[in-house]
Amino acid sequence: MIDRRLPIHVAVLVGASTAAYAVSMAGVTALQSNTDQALIAARSPSQAAAERFGQAHDRLQAQIELSASAYAGSAASYDQLTAGLATLDTSLEAYAGRMKSVTGAARALPARASMPSVARSSGRVSSKPRVRAVTAASGKP
């Protein structure tokens, strides 16, 4: 009869190996856990900086959008100003035409004009004004 039972030393070997493996795994796991914690602690400042960078980016984007809106408004105003300048230009052309006609009329005027004589200066009048009273000899009736 064949003895089919596993020899004890094999069983002990297998058990010991398994135990050693388990201990090794536990140690490795512990080591890896410590390493991961250190890595997380090391990466934390960079993460905060990345968050701040993201916020700044959002603000910059909002300002760019405002600037774009203002630019659009300025462009519209410029369009209106352009239209006004065109109107002014038309008015100036019309004014230039009138000036030409005035200049022509001025050239047609005589070089010297005779003015009427001024009767008196400094409040004096040439004809007798109406008086309110008379200063006269005392006892005047």
Place this chain on the structure above:
Amino acid sequence: MTDNGADGGTDGGTAFAGRAMGSALRLTIGSLAPAATTAPAAMTAPAIPAEVVDSAVAVAWDGVVESFEVSEQAMSRFRDTSELTALNHAAGTGRVSRPSSRLRQALVAADRAHRVTGGRFDPRVLADLDRLGYRGAALTTGTARLDPGLATDPADPSGGGIVDRVGRDGISIARPIDLGGIGKGLALRWATAELEHEGVSDFLLEAGGDLVARGLDPGGGPWLVGIEDPTETIEHLAVIAVSDEAVTTSSIRVHRWSVDGRAVHHLLDPQTGEPAEGGLLSVTVAGPDPAWAEVWSKVLFVGGRAAIAGEARARGLAAWWVADDGSLEMTADARRRTVWVAAEDDPEGTAG
């Protein structure tokens, strides 16, 4: 005083007329609205109803009439019952009188004018006027003759002060006094104060050829006053514009007569007691006060044609005078107030 009352606003201003001190008395009201100012429209006073204004002016006129009556009772030499007549009766007797406030003020003013003019203004010529026939109330009572010593003594024309003060209130005079010209000026001064007290600011108050102008005429301009032609050739020799000034004239056009074939008038030289013969027919003076304008117009008249220009210029007076040849002359200050001169009249307005 009779017939005092309003004569309507026919010439654009409310006017009142009457008589006082032997002369015509007339009040013309100028602009009744608040004087034009540079204040914004929102700050101007609201319009006063016309009835209220008319009533106030009528009250002011009554005040003027009353003031002249009080002045006449105090200072007139033509009224038998006046204070001055009573004082003149006491002249030279040493009798002490206690005059009213107005007569006292008038005597003080006359005394001051006598001193300021170096004796060229002297109201103690009444006896000389009486002697020449220009009489008012009797200088003596009863049948007594006027003492010749009361007239001017050419050897001593000054003869001391005009009044002698006795005690606190008493005065006595040595020679009878005529307050005619200065008295009318003072009456105008007091009546003007009465009008201003009643709130009338624009008016022309005339009393027998002398006047006081205040503010603006009804048209909003200065008051235009004609200077009479003493030769009666034309109506006015010149027209002057005045505001806030008095204008008085000493002239011989009315009060002149003959004595023993000699032409005389009422403007006497206090140095001689005789009518001034300086080649002038009239003198007009404009100034701030009617009493002093009266004094200077008389003094300038007595000084004569030769001296009047220098005297008026030295005193800074606005003076116009008419020489016995009918010509009108004036000082630089007078020229500035003159708006029209008959001798320079240019109906066609062609003068350059």
